[in-house]
Amino acid sequence: MLKNAIATAIGLLSLAPLANASSDGAWNALFAKANGTCIGQSRxxxxxxxxxxxxxxxxxxxxxxxxxxxxxxxxxVNVICLYDKKSGKASIAEYQWGQ
Known part of the structure; x- marks a missing residue:
């Protein structure tokens, strides 16, 4: 009985990280929103x-x-965009790569 309880506990704990993981679809939607916002703000x-x-x-x-x-x-022209995941706002700054 103790072996079964331990095995069950280990099984449940091994699945816990999967419950919090985001799906590929959620990541792709977030990346599309970040790219769209950044490109829009870059003009x-x-x-x-x-x-x-x-x-x-x-x-x-x-x-x-x-x-x-x-x-x-x-x-x-090179710009870097920082997209804030919580607010959905972006900041844009131009940069130069080397001289």
């Missing part, structure tokens, strides 16, 4: 975007790097 027409970089839950942010060739200057 770029058709940028290249990296795969989302997910920070830990304490940070609560997703980063997306975007780049596009400027129509005016013909130079590459």
């Amino acid at each position: 770029m027409l058709s940028p290249e975007a990296t795969a989302p970089v997910v920070f830990d839950d304490a940070t609560g942010k997703i980063a997306v790097l975007l780049r596009e060739k400027s129509q005016k200057t013909k130079k590459m």
Whole structure:
């Protein structure tokens, strides 16, 4: 009886992490929202975007790097977007890669 109780407890504990895991569909929806918000705020027409970089839950942010060739200057414009998972808001900043 004790063996059965221990085996049952171990079985239930091994399934506990699965109950809290997000589905692929939920992650894909979150990434689509982050990309859409970031692209919209960047005002770029058709940028290249990296795969989302997910920070830990304490940070609560997703980063997306975007780049596009400027129509005016013909130079590459690079921006980083930090998307806040809780508020759904994004912050955009331009950056330069090397000199």
